[in-house]
Amino acid sequence: MIGIYAHHHGAGHMHRAREIQRELRAMGREAAILSTAEGADVPLVDDAGGASHGRAMTAGGTLHYAPTGLPALQERFAQIASWVAAHHPDAFYVDVSCEVALFVRAMGVPVVVHAMPGHRGDAAHQLAYAQADAIVAAWPDWVEVPAHLRAHADRLHAVGGISRLVPRAGVERDPRHVVVMAGHGGSTWSREDWAAVERVCPDYRFTFLGGARRVADPTVLLQSAGVAVTAGGQNSIADLAATDTPAIVLPQPRPFAEQVAGARALAGLATVRTAFPAPDEWPALLERRETHWQRWQTDGAARRAAEVIAGVAAHPDGPRTCVITLADANRLDHLVNQVGLMPLGVDHVTVALADADALERAVPRSHVVAAPARNLAAARNLGARTAIERGAKALIFLDADCLASDALVPRYLAALARRPDAVVAGPVTYMQEGELRVTAPDPHPARPDPAPGELVDAEDYNLFWSLSFALTARTWQRIDATFGAFDPTYEGYGGEDTDFARELERHGIPLVWVGGAHAFHQWHPVSSPPWEHLEDIVANANRFYAKWGSFPMQGWLDAFVAEGAVVKQDAPERYTIRNHELRRP
Structure with a gap:
């Protein structure tokens, strides 16, 4: 079972949900739609009418809608919780609600969220995106990733416009027929505006849809139109693309400026005006033009979205992960900090270069194994073997002096999901004496620092740093079989990590820099040179x-x-x- 939440404002959320549900069922996955909107499989009570204001309405800016003392809101979430407890869904797709996404995820259900255009850098949207296992965007894969989604680009799936419309055979276009569609959210144009347009365009026939005047299936109307004039909602755009209808798009005011922002991607596909054109502009605007709507990638879009959701349902936990470090009693305090700040659900192996008994007492959450000799290369190889024997599928090597940022493990895992054949490495920030921060990166300038979620193939393998890097267990085993991993003939300190990087390059194993996978190096006295x-x-x-x-x-x-x-x-x-x-x- 897969749960689907469809927002009830506007018809587009429910239309998308139905198309995705149909595809999930075709893949052998049952799915149910929960919504206040008419036709939901699981009807939810309407929670509108909250009287809270200011901080109470938004929970201090962390949510969008959380009014206090509203019984309908409590009943609504109780309905969702009861359905989850009864059906134990493998995944939940949310289109759209930050509150529902966070609530369901807190119940232990993997969540896929739907991305909307607009300016959504606020805390609530960012938290919803950050916790999601995947993000579905109903626009083509060539659209530039919006700024508010760049930090989450490693989990973003642009599947194309999702439309429920299937073109009919034998429908011819009337170049003098104009179909005007206003979205459910209303429009800024008036009947008087259109009366003025009709006066200057007497040779055209206008069909107006909006408000109470709607049709269940606009396919034939759009196919027969010489041009359609619509608001800029995602579903309207997808319907235009599915029916290959020449279009004039007039984005309307919506929360987070979503239609204005989304319309920027339509250059070359439709005529876009941010204000209602003057009457004398319309004769030229309505002239028939070529379309290039195939670029909106509507064909198969709902199936691609369903595949993303089904993929999360099939693999909800991701690979078993182990952090590997080398230490002795000289780094005991730093090691304690590393293990104590490690996120739950991550295994930890410490290879003791010496003082194994002291390390075992200090970090009981870590599996401590003693190295046979004080050899960094051999110790790393032992750490990898131990982690794999303990079931790890992803290996993260972290210097004992380093702390993992909140993003380090998920960024590395997301990078390895995209590049399982690579060794991936993130930036390192050196902290000042007395600092124990894990939130304010200021990476060492000698290493690449891509934007969060961005992956950059290394041009200079000499920049590899053994302080922080990751790879899959399968890639490690390939490396071990190919050149023996870290070369233990380098005794003591220095050179073995640069040698490892040279071997990676020689054997064609990619080295990839991972944006946002920050490690924080704790201060300790150093001598320079050492x-x-x-x-x-x-x-x-x-x-x-x-x-x-x-x-x-x-x-x-x-x-x-x-x-x-x-x-x-x-x-x-x-x-x-x-x-x-x-x-x-």
């Missing part, structure tokens, strides 16, 4: 050069040379330690 790792860095740099013909960690090597601790030889080209006494404490 004198405590002098021997490791020099040995591993030489090892890397022998393999790749270039040196990693060049800035540190140059600093060691400038301090007189290291000298570079020319034949064979390598670095050697000249003065151990220059090592700082």
Whole structure:
């Protein structure tokens, strides 16, 4: 069973819901429509009439409609809760209501929400989009993602315009017939406006639909019209596209400026005017023109929406995920912060480079496994094997000093769903001493920082950072079988992550930067260059050069040379330690 909520303002929500329901049933999925609108499978009481104002009406701006003390509202949500408890739906499609989407999701049901055009950067819309497992947009896939949806683009599915109309055979257009359709939400034009148009266009026949004057099925009227004049609602546009009707679109005032915003995508498809044209403009406007409505992608749109919903119903939880980190007692406090701030539902594996007993006591929520030697490459490989043995399908490597932002895990999982063959990496913010924030990213400028939800293929694999990255278990196993994953011949500190990146590039495994997958690096004292790792860095740099013909960690090597601790030889080209006494404490 799949639940569908259809908003009752305007007919478009119910029309879309019926088309999607029909497609779900054709796929073998039962679905029921809950709505106050006439014809709902599960009629809901009307909750209009709330008398609250200000903060009470919107719950402090977090919701759109939550008036206090309204019995009808309480009864309405009780009806929805009773239906969910009785039918245990696998998913719920909401078209549209932020409150219903959040309420149903809080009952443990995966939610798909319908995206509307307009300016919807408010907290309520953003919360509804953020919690949704998928977002369906009834516009074509070439339309630029609106600003309010860019942060959620990794779950956005533009399926095309959804129309219930099926063109009839043998219907011819009358170039002098004008069909005028006002939406259920009303229009700014008046009968006097149209009387003036009729006077200057005496050769045209006008059919007016709107208000109480409606037809159950406008297919033939639209097919026979030389031109249609409509408001800018999503369903009106989809109906025009489905019937290939030349159109003049006059967007009407609606909440969140949805029709004005949506009409911007119609350039080249319809004539759009934001104000009612003057009478003397109409003769030219009504001249017949070519149409390109096939670009609105109405054919199969309802089926594509149903497939998105069915996909969420079939895979509601996503892949089992494990965060893997390396630590010892020197990073115990940072590790405790990482594990404590990790979201529920994510497994955690700590590979103890030393002090395994102390780490087990400090982080009982993490599965601690002891590394056989203090070798970062071997420890990462052990962590991955352990996570996979524990059932993980997605692996997230996070440095022990790093905290996961709220978005890190969902952004990585969304990226891997789109690019399961890739290694994905997000930006890292370095925090100041005493900070423990996870909400204010200020990423290190040396690494890419795409917009939230955006994926960017890496051009320079040398920018790979082992501080924070993710991949599927299947990709890890492919990497392990191909080149052995992290190379354990790099002993101690440095070089092994750059070597890993070079191997990715050599074997054609994509490296992808993930916008919004922020990690926050906790402050700790550092030495620059890292004198405590002098021997490791020099040995591993030489090892890397022998393999790749270039040196990693060049800035540190140059600093060691400038301090007189290291000298570079020319034949064979390598670095050697000249003065151990220059090592700082």
